[in-house]
Amino acid sequence: MKKKILVVDDEEGIRLLYKEELEEEGYDVELATTGEEALEKLSKDSDVDLVLLDIKMPGMDGVEVLRSIKERWKNLPVVLCTAYPHYKQEFGTWASDAYVVKSSDLRELKDVIKDVLAKNR
Numbered sequence: 001m002k003k004k005i006l007v008v009d010d011e012e013g014i015r016l017l018y019k020e021e022l023e024e025e026g027y028d029v030e031l032a033t034t035g036e037e038a039l040e041k042l043s044k045d046s047d048v049d050l051v052l053l054d055i056k057m058p059g060m061d062g063v064e065v066l067r068s069i070k071e072r073w074k075n076l077p078v079v080l081c082t083a084y085p086h087y088k089q090e091f092g093t094w095a096s097d098a099y100v101v102k103s104s105d106l107r108e109l110k111d112v113i114k115d116v117l118a119k120n121r
Contacts, residue, residue, distance in 0.1 A: 003117055004028040004047050008038040008065065009054040009081075014102070018052065021106050022113070035060030039068055048076065050117055052109075053096075055082040070095050077116045081109060 005027050007018045012033075019029045030048065032038035035057060042048060051069060055062035066078055077097040097120070098112045 002026060002028045003049040004030065004045075005050045005052055005113065006030045006032060006038060006041060006048045007052045008032045008035065008057075008062070009052075010034065010057040011054075014054070018106075018109075021110070025110055025113075027113075034058070035062065035065035035068075038065055042069065042073065042076075050113060050120075051076060051078045052113070053078055053080055055080055066095055075120070077120045079109075079112055079116055 005022055007015055007022070007029055009015050009018070010033055015031045015033070019031060022029045030041060030045070032041055036059060038051065038053070042051075053062045053065055062080060062082070066080065069076055069078055079098045079100060080096045081100045081102055083102045097116045100109050100112050103109075
């Protein structure tokens with residue numbers, strides 16, 4: 001059975017790129033534009049295996065979304081993916097299962113997702 005990933009990012013180009021690339025890797029991919037939308041989708045769909053989450057978003061930021069996910073779905077892995085490496089030092093990001101700095105080369109992101117999913121079987 002295919003693993004399902006929820007990609008949460010306010011940038012449409014990033015969402016579509018991740019969707020295309022991750023589907024090529026064999027994953028089912030759902031998309032959310034905001035943190036609020038992501039939490040709503042998770043409430044309706046318990047089949048999500050991993051959340052790929054941006055930090056800098058309008059409204060609810062990724063750290064707030066991460067906190068909400070870990071409160072409600074303790075075992076759901078979350079990978080933070082952001083263009084800002086300095087967030088890795090912030091306490092609020094430590095609850096994530098992994099932290100990846102956005103890059104035009106998606107190999108690291110794909111490897112991290114594969115590793116996190118393997119650990120959370």
